[in-house]
Amino acid sequence: MNPEPFLKLDRVIHEKGRMAIMSLLAATPEMSFTDLKQTLSMTDGNLTTHIKTLQQAGYLGVTKSVLNNRPLTTCSLTPAGRQAFAEHIDLLETIVRQSKPNT
Amino acid sequence: MNPEPFLKLDRVIHEKGRMAIMSLLAATPEMSFTDLKQTLSMTDGNLTTHIKTLQQAGYLGVTKSVLNNRPLTTCSLTPAGRQAFAEHIDLLETIVRQSKPNT
């Protein structure tokens, strides 16, 4: 077993909740706070902190506007985020392959 | 995107270091504290805590003996650990597949 892929796993992305956010945004170019919250059944506080973490890492672009007189926070992956996520998935794929030699 | 696999990820296994430990032990039936430490270049403290966490979760069997007049801590997966790890890898595989629809 080669421990390298594990060592390279990006802790910012690796966390459950944030991986889910990144995955959603990889599939759907942009999603609102509320969409993310409902899709992932996360609590509000939990979600804002994860979004903030991803944003500070430069992985997420966040725009705040107003729609129908309500605040609307829209999130999307930055190019850096997209690439970091792709690399993370590659590492996971390596790990999966390493762990299932016979399939 | 289906968020289910993310929600099901076992936090005990998911953490980088512990995933690496579990992977090593899935490939190599038993390893000593020192083996793990060197292979994963972990600090001692970090490793004991992870081992303890995995042990308390019932995923790791830990036996302490003496070899060449030195303490020897030997770790191996329990059946529960093996299964939990296999499930975790399955979930990761699902996530990877979900994230790479076009390959």
Added chain:
DNA sequence: GCAGTCACTTTGCATTGCAAAGTAAACCTG
């Protein structure tokens, strides 16, 4: 005009990850 909802943000706490320091036994070494 004030109770209630929506869309967040802030705060506080309890849990972790991590490494520095500690422990204990064996082993050189002069």
Added chain:
DNA sequence: CAGGTTTACTTTGCAATGCAAAGTGACTGC
């Protein structure tokens, strides 16, 4: 054979994190 070093861990302390409860502010129905 006393004193220091190494090996193999464990404990402790702290900083960082995840999480949800409480807070904020704008709107909206009654």
